[in-house]
Amino acid sequence: MRTLVVMFLVWVVMLTGCSKEESIPRVNKGEVDFSEFSLSSTNHSYMLSGDWLFAPDTLVDPEQSWPEASAEYLTVPKSWEFVPYLNGKEWGREFGTYRLQIRLHPDDVGKTLGLKISPIASSFRMWIDGRLLKEVGAVGTTVSTAVPHESQEYVFFTPQSSKLQMDIQVSNFAQRKGGIWNDIYMGDQEAIRAKSLPPVVRDCMSAGALLMMGLFYLVFASLYITDRSTLFLGLLSISLGLRTFLFGEVLVTFFFPDLLWEWKVKLEYFIEIAAILALNQYLRSIFPEHFSKNVLRFTYMIFGLFALFVLFTPAIIFTQCLTTFTVMITCSLLYSSFLVYARAVKHRRLGARSGAIAGIIAFFAVLSDSFYYLSIPLTSEGLINTGFFIYLLTQMAVTVRRYISLKQDSAALTMRLAESNEELEHKVMQRTRQLTESYRFNSRLLHNIVHDLNAPIALIRQQTKLLQVHVQKDGINHLTLIEQQSEWAVRLAQNLNDLARLQENKMNFQPSSMSMEEMLRFLYKRTEPIIRGGGFKWSHKALDELFEAVTLVVNIDLFLMERVFDNITSNMLKYALPDGNVSLSYAKRETVLEIIFENEVASLSDETLDRMFDRFYQQGPEEGGSGIxxxxxxxxxxxxxxxxxxxxxxxxxxxxxxxLPIMR
Structure with missing residues (x-):
């Protein structure tokens, strides 16, 4: 109930703020009498409303006689669309002439008076006492001769007598409305001048505020890309700001006088369509569970089709559909302002209550503005900016509240994340200590095992050599096998010991400079007996390429590299085909020396090629070896x-x- 009372009071204030000026004295049968008081001394302006003399389908010049037979009295302001018959018969509603007789106070003779003429649909010429004072557009009797143009006009003149005759010729072939459907004010020049500037300033400030608000929302949207609601709110604000240039005091005509009238009208429709779609997108983004996606798609389809209709038809056609357009806007706002917000209020969504109140105010403002252009009584123009400005201010407050709420949630989440990280770091450190201790224990255990294995293996090898002297020829093969396996066990123990030292970064690494030629000669001498002894063919690349003026040097630990060469050679022989060829070569590539072992093998799997250097990897259990x-x-x-x-x-x-890297 309190919400309804607040809405009613806001509605009354809005209507009161946009109420018309005093309209007394009233025009009666084509005459208005100001002889009782002086316009030049009252500093007021008065609306020339009432029954003007009107000649339909005729353009009467001031010096011509008035066509009494076809003349009729026509209410001003009033659109021709609501006057289909005059003198009991239908008329064209395309052009005609208004005439008004004005009586002034003697003190006003010789004083400058003024007229404020709101836009007349859609072109006119005006005379006072036979003197042409204003022409807007081009008045004509056919579509080809009439040029539409609408703008707010201010006319100043000095009457030479207390009796004036005002003649206004109007033509309209461009839009639904026609004739003097807006107000005309008359008064002292200061009063009229006072009326000219404030509306323009008001519209400039209103448009500027809306555009700045839109810019604020767009900047906010660029900073928080994931939240698209502020983007649509910014587009709504900018659309309303641009709309101000096309309505009210018609700022777009003031700043861009050469803009074609029909395109100005089209822009008005396009901007209103954009504003409605932006509003629907905004509500969909903040209340996705309450705003149906199908309704949004239907809205886009309907308004999109209407936009195409406006684009490809002349104003005289699409302006006839203003009632349809008003119904479309009303239905869309009814759904968003009442149904969507009602659901959001029911579920206690953030900003739903204030948004609902402001949305209802904006709805009635739009309704009043739309009904005004349909010439429905008790409505007023200019409320839409006020209504939506209230709505946008409430949404700005809601946006700030949402941002603060998100920042608070983010701060709370950051704090919980910091606590979780601290707890996780503690667990990781604890687990690292456990793994380090286990790692050291395993390394020590591995060292001890290797140490304990070396002694018995050495004894076995020694005793095997002694037994070869006393054993018969048939037993020599068995002793040879024992010696080979003992040698393999020694190599395994060495590899285990090296692996443990490498894990602990305690490998005894003592590199020294050595020429490439010397190292390769050592490699060839080291590997040739092993390869030939295994029954394989051996070949190598000549060292001629290394005979240079500058000796090429590598920095190596020859003892460790000997382990590398032995391990690679033994593995190459393990995978080689029987009686295959094993070759060694090298290649010098800028600052790198490549040593290449190559042999003939059966095809290996991709897994074996990728994991050959992984610890403890074996191609299969039948292959043997330790994978170390x-x-x-x-x-x-x-x-x-x-x-x-x-x-x-x-x-x-x-x-x-x-x-290996080369050192010069």
């Missing part, structure tokens, strides 16, 4: 600042490439 040697090779090469990788350029060819 190549992993140790990778770590040792990394210590030298190099890289190692495997490639299979052909189906039965395998390459292992070691890349």
């Amino acid at each position: 040697g190549l992993a140790v090779c990778k770590e040792i090469v990394r210590l030298h600042g190099g890289q190692i990788h495997v490639d299979q350029p052909e189906k039965e060819r395998l390459q292992v490439v070691i890349s």
Whole structure:
């Protein structure tokens, strides 16, 4: 109930603020009498409303005789669309002439008086005592001769007698309305001048405020891209700001006088359509569960079709559909202002109550503005800006509240996240300490195992060599097998020991400078007996390319690289085809030396190629091995600042490439 009372009071205030000026004395049978008081001394203006003499379908010049037979009295202000018959018969409602006899107080003779003429549809010429004072557009009797143009006009003149005759010719072939459907005021020049500037200033301030508000919302939307509601609110504000240039005191005509009248009218419709769609999109974005998506699509379809209708038809056609357009706007605002906000209020959504009140005020403001242009009594223009300004202010407050709420939620979430991070860091540190201790324990255990294995393995190898002297020829093969397996166990123990040291970063790494030629010679001598001894063919690339004036040097730990070469050679032989060819080569690429092991192998899977240097990886249990040697090779090469990788350029060819940096 309180909400309804508030709405009623706001409605009364809005109507009171837009009430018309005093209209006494009233025009009666084509005459108005100001002889009882002086217009020049009252500092007031009076509306020339009442029954004007009117000649339909005739353009009468002041010097011509008045056509008494067809003349009739016509109410001003009133649109021709509501006067289909005059003198009992239908008339064209396309052009005609108004005449008014004015009696002045003797004191007003020789004093400057003024007229404020609101837009007349849609072109006119005005004379006072036979003198042409104003022409807007081009008055004609056909579509081709009439040029429409509407603007607010202010006319000043000095009467030479106390009796004046005002003649106004009007033509309209452009829109639904016609004739003098707006107010005409007459008064002292100061009173008329006082009326000219404030409306323009008011509209400028209103448009400026709306445009600034729209800019504020757009900047806000650019900062918070995920929240699209402020974007649509900004578009709504800008649409209403632009609308101010096309209504009221017609600022667009004031600033852009050469703009075609028909396109001005089209722009009015387009901007109103844009404003309605922006409002619906805004409500959909803040109340998605209450604003139906199907209703939004239907709104876009209906208003989109109407926009196309306005675009491709002349004003005389689409302005006839103003009632339809008003019904469309009313239905859209009824749904948004009442149904959507009612649901939001019921669910206690943020800003729903204040938005509902402001939305209802804006609805009635739009209704009053629309009904005014339909010439419905007790309505007024100019309320739409006031109504929507109230609505936009409430939404600005709601937006700020939502932002504050989001910031508070974000601060609370940040605090909870910081607490969670602190707790997680504590757990990670605790777990890291546990893993470090376990890692150290495993490394120590691995060192102890390797140490304990070395002693018995060394003893077994020693005893095996002693037994070879006393064992018969048939037992030599068994002793040889024992020695080979002992050697494999020694290599495994070395690899385990190296792996443990690498994990602890305690590897004894002592690099020294060595020429590339010397290192490759060492590699060739080291690998040739192993490869030939395994029954494979061995080949290598000549070292001629290394005979340069400047010796090329690599920085290596030869003891560790010997481990790398042995491990790679043994693995190459393990994968090689029987009686296959094993080759060694090199390539110098700018600051890198590549050492290439290549052999003939059966096709390997992609998984094997990718994981060959992973710790403990084996292609299959039947392959044997521990899966440690190549992993140790990778770590040792990394210590030298190099890289190692495997490639299979052909189906039965395998390459292992070691890349080492060159020092000059």
